[in-house]
Structure formats: C-alpha cells, structure tokens
Amino acid sequence: MTYAPDEPALARRLEVATGVGPAWRCLRCGSFVPGPPRGRGPAEQAPVVLRGKLLRDAWILRLLAVDRFVRGTLLLLLAGVLVYFDERRDVFRSYVERDLPSFKPLVDELGIDPKQGVARIVLELFEVSHERLVWITVGIAAYGLLLLLEGVGLWGMRRWGEYVAAAATAAFLPFEVAGLLGHVSLLLLLTFLVNLFLVGYLVWTKRLFGVRGGRRAWDAERRQTSLLEVEEAAGSADG
Template sequence: MDFALRSCSWHGHETYAPDEPALRARLRVDTPAGEAWRCLRCANFVPGPPKTSGPADEAPEVPRGRLLRDRVIMRLLAVERVIRALVLILVAVGIFHLRTSKTHVKEAFDNELPLIRPLADQLGWNVDESKIIKTIDNTFALSSTTLAWLALAFLLYALLQLIEAVGLWLVKRWGEYFAVVATSLFLPLEIFELFEKVTVLRVVLLLVNIAAVVWLIWSKRLFGVRGGGRRYHEEHSAESLLTVERAALLHSGTLGTDAPVSSGPTDVTR
C-alpha cells in the first residue's frame, strides 16, 4: 500500500512554496494548465497554487515513507485502546447498576438460572462447576462499598486507555512514553491471568501489548534506545522532502554550503 497516496486522497496534498529561490525552483513547474507544486507527502506535482509558503525552516512537518506507515500503526493501536476503554466503561456501568439494585438482579438471576440448565446439559456444560457462575455468585456477595471501588478501578483503567489513545492518535512523544509505561505495568497481571486459565482472547491481548511495547521502544527510540530522541529527530528530518531536495542542491553546488540542511522543528524531545 502506498500510504502517502492514501493519506493525500483522504486529507489532500500538502504543497509548500519555500522562500529560497533554488529550493523553490525544484518544487515548482509550469504546465499548460498553469503552475504545479510538488506535494511534500507523496512527492507528486499538483496543479494550482501552493497551500502555504514561507521559509523552508518553517515548513509544516509532513510524515512520509516509513514515518507515515508508523503513524498508521500508532493510530490502529489508538483505536484498539479506545475499544478497550469502551468495554471497561460498560463493565463499570454494569457494576454500578448491580450496586444500586443488587437484590433485584440476584432474584432475576436465580429465576433464570434453572431455565438454562437443560440447554447447558445438552452442550455438556456443568453449570454448578462453571467458573462464570461462581464469579457471578461471588459478585453478589460483595458489599456496596466494594462494588463501588471495583467500578472506580475499571473507570480508572479506562481513563488510562483513553489517555494512551489520545497520545498515540496525535503521534505525540509523551503519548509513546505513556503507552509503553502504562502497558508494561499491566503485563504481569495479564501473564498471571494466563497461569490461571489460558484463553484465545487473553493470549491475543497479551501478544498485542508485548508487540506494542517492543515496537514503540525500538522504532521510536524511547528511553535512549538506538540513539534516543536526538537520533529520532534526525531520522524524522531526513525523511522530509525539503531535506532531500536541499541535499540534492548542496551536492550539485546550487545551494550555498552555509545554508542549513535541516527542515522543520528542531525540538529533540519529540
């Protein structure tokens, strides 16, 4: 998949007219239909005036190549975190509902349980030894205060998932660190659950979280890995189309050697 063309088809092309004449000439061509400017994302020439203009150092950061692919992966992780948060919120709402009407819910459960026994027997499911049924019975035995704290714990966990999702979706450096730390804290719990009982869902969720942590640390150079934030920023700038064109001008001698060769923000903490 050409992620650049896909992104341009969704969000439009990102054209920019730098003030530097030599660099400006490499990004602009004349056509029978008028001027055309090179997109900073997909590198194709787009008819019409540039979207924005100014010094090359003030050009917008437009991810392309591998960085654009990484952004897609991060946003897929963000969507997965949102889905988790919604499930946790639903569980918390259910616990709060159980807390306020525990007697009524227990009566309804006790009345319905005998109705499912014939079907359970045909399926070979021993209701009396079912862990799900035992967990529900134990939940009914919890006090209102305990249920309230349990619901708040689920809501707190959901909040952490939403913060992760926001940071990952916006592709923020703090979001990458937050996702790694928050996900790593819950890995021991997920491993302990596997020792208790192995299910396909638990295995998949654990593998997704481990893969996300390893991928974020390695690809985003977190915690000083592979050169840390400074090397990450240099790699980010090297992918910029303006940086590539500047390097070509320097190689040909068209651009003065005293001109800067980096483009975009220079905040190495990102």
Template sequence: MDWSRRACSRRGHVLYEPVEKEYQGQVRADTGIGTAWRCLRCGDFVLDVPTASGPVAEAPMPLRGKALRSRFIMRLLAVERIFRFLLVGLGAYAVWKFSNSEHSVQMLFEKNLTIFKPVAQHYGYDLDNSSVVTTIRKLFTYKHSSLDLAAAALALYAVIELIEAIGLWLAKRWGEYFAAVATSLFLPVEIYELTEHATKFKIATFALNVLAVVYLVWAKRLFGVRGGGRAYEAELTSESLLHEPTEPVGPAKPTGAVPNNGVSNNGVPGGGAPSRTVPDDGLSSDTLTNNAATLPLSVAEPTVRMPLGEPPEEIVQA
C-alpha cells in the same frame, strides 16, 4: 508500497512556494506547458498552483515514507485501545449497576432459578450444585463497597486505554511515552493471569502488548534509545524535500570544462572540450542534468532534467 504517493492520492499534493528566490530551484520547474511545483510529500512535480507561500523556515514538513508507515501502525494500535476502552467501560458500568441493585438482581435470579429447576432435573442436571450458579451466588455475598471499588478500578483502566488511543491516533510524542509506560505496567498482571489460566486470547493479548512496547521504544527512539528524541526529530527533518541547506542555493551558473593538468586532443587545457559562455536565455539549446525526471521546455526545444535534490551545478552542452 509507496506510502508517500498513497497519501497524496487520498489527501492531495503538498505544494509550497518559498519567498526566497535562491530556494525556489528546489521545488520549481519552468516547462513549455507551465510551471511545475514539487510536492513536498511524494516528490513529484505537479502542474498546479502552490497552496501556500512563505519563508523556507515556515514550510510544511509532511510525513514521508517510513514516517507514514509508522503512523499507520500507531493508528492500528489506537483502534485496538479503543476496543479495550469500550469493553472495559461496559464492564465497569455493569459492575456499578449491579452494586446499586444487588438485592433486586438476587431476587430475580433465585426466582428464575426455581422455574428452570424442574427442566434441569428432567435432564439430570443439578442446578443447586452447578459451578456457574455457585459463582453467581458468591457474587451476591460481596459487599457494596467492594463492588464499587471494582467498578472504579475498571473505569480507571478504561480511561487509561482511552488516553492511549488518543495519543497514538494523533501521533503525539507524549502519547507514545504514555502508551509504552502504561502497557509495560500491566505486563506483570498479564503474566500472572497466564500462570493461573492460559487461554489463546490471553496469550495473543500478551504477545501484542510486548510487541507494541518494543516497537514504540525502538522505532520512536523513546527513553534515549538510538539517540532519543533529538535523533528522531533529526530523522524527520532530513527527509524534508525543502530545507535550508548549509550554504544557500543560488541559481545555476554556466561553467565550462573543469581545468586540470592534462591537455586534450584538441589542444585545450583541461582534458575536455573548450569552455564556452552560455547566455542567460541559452537554456533552449542546452540541458540541465542531475539524474532526475525530464520536463520539456517547449514542443520543439530540448529537454530539461530537473534535480531531485540539490539544483544543478553545471549546464552541459546538449
């Protein structure tokens, strides 16, 4: 899947016009049907007007390729955290509500239990010695303060899940660190629960959390892994289609054959065709080549092959 084109199809292209003339060759192409601008996300040339203009240093750096795929994974993890937040939050509210009305809930339970006893006895089921009834009655013996403490602990866990979800959804660096640390801290608790009573749901949850921590640390280069944050930022910058090169990119200059020590068959030093000078408007009879897309200059004129990376350095005779 081409994640860059997929994003552009949903959000539109990112077109930017640098004010420095020497950099416009990286993103601009004059054709016979208009001026085309290169999208900074998918890399395609589009016959449209740039949505912004300014210095190269202020050019937008949209996520491309693997970075877009990584953000998609981050948002899947964020959705899972939102689900946990809702589930644990409801549990915290239920425990708090029960602690504040424990006596009334106990009376309601015992009253309904008396109603269902004849039906249970008819089918040979002893409700008084049922494990479910015994567990519920045990809950009524808990102190009010203990229930409040349990509700507070569940509420704190729900807030942690919410913070993780927000940080991962927004693809923030602090969110990635927070999610990795918070998830790691709860892994020993999950391991203990698996040793006590393992279920398919607990095993799946534990495996998901381990994979999430490994992915965050490795892919996001957390805690200095694979070069750390600097290497991660450098990776994102290197994928930018408009950046300031080491040497400023100027307009293409016509050149002839590169001279060498050999002599060609026609007697011209350099081993190739004799060099010639091409006028500034000579693009109508020549082509610019650099292994890229082809854009027509006009209906009756030859074509221009626009560079995908750096501007062309030679003008070759058509």
C-alpha cells in the same frame, strides 16, 4: 501539502508561475497547486509525507489505536453495567432467587456447572460490598479512559501517545506473566506476546526512553526525512 522552504534555491524549484498566479508543488502527489503555500520555514521542518516506512508505521499505530478504542469503550460500558447493577442489586437478587430454580433442569441436562464461568461471577457479585464494587468500577473506568487516551495519541501519531501506550502496556506485563505462571492458556499467551511486541516496537522504532539516541535522534531523523521530501519534490519539478 504545499510548503515554501526558506532556502531560495529549493523554493525556486518548487514554485511556478501560472495564469492565476504562483503555484506550489505538493509534497505528497507532486501536482502544482495554485495559491499560497500551506506552510513556510526551513526545508528540514517541512511536513513529513506518509509513504514507505512512515506509512507502514502509521498503519501499525492506527491499528493499535483501534484496538485501544474498542477495549476502552467496552470497559466503560462494563463500568456502566456495574453501576446499574449496584443501584438495583436487590431487584436482580429477587429475580435470581425467583427464576433460577426454574432453569435448574435445563442446566443439569446441558451439564453446566452453575458455580463456574459467568454464572459464578454473577453470583459472586451479590456478595461484593457496595464500597468494594465502587472501587472496582472506578478502576475499570479509569483503565478504560487510559486506553481511550492511548488511542487518541496513537491515532494522531503523537509522541506523548507513544509514551503513554508503551508505559501503560509495560506496567501490565508482570501481571500477565503472573497469570501465565498460574494458568497457561492460548489467549493469555497471545495477549502477552502482542503486548510485548507493542512495547518493543514503540521503544525501538520511536526511540523512547533514550533508546537509540532518544528524542534528539528522533528529531534529527524527522528533520532529515523532511529535507529529503523537499529535495525529492524539487528534483521532480526540475525533471
């Protein structure tokens, strides 16, 4: 990550002459790399090296991105399963009507209630109209695509991705609260707390929606970080 700052004093401290031509100091590892710099401009606009606090932020954002990728992919697969089911509903219905009675002794022996859990959901799917199932599938697919979009933005540490993730997650918090009021479970509670932490973390640390000075303060922080990276590299070169 070599960079030639416009400031002559800093540029002179980051460049050395070698037998194969000029070499520039890498802002990440500190080595001098022969050849032209990969970037030029004011020192405050230099690329930011991911280390320390920035590296921790990158780890958190990319862990969240992985979560979004996994959940988005699973939802798209579920949407595909619903499309397949809707196209072959009569075939599946005949299978259930033909084979389900043969499993009744085993179900009774295990004490499983066929009107509860996954079995109940499967049986209720047969009663859902084609039009309603289409809208349900579209909603699931749209949410899956939204999660994948969040994942792309968070993995690339893009500001728009942070906005999308914060807004989309916050929009579902009221539904999660309603779910907890209706039936408290450990899974629902953990999901709510994780999503609440995500919204708070993004809004506070990334200065979203005008918090802590908003975009102007965020840009100033990035510029200051870039300038410090260049000055630190120049000081190390002198040493």
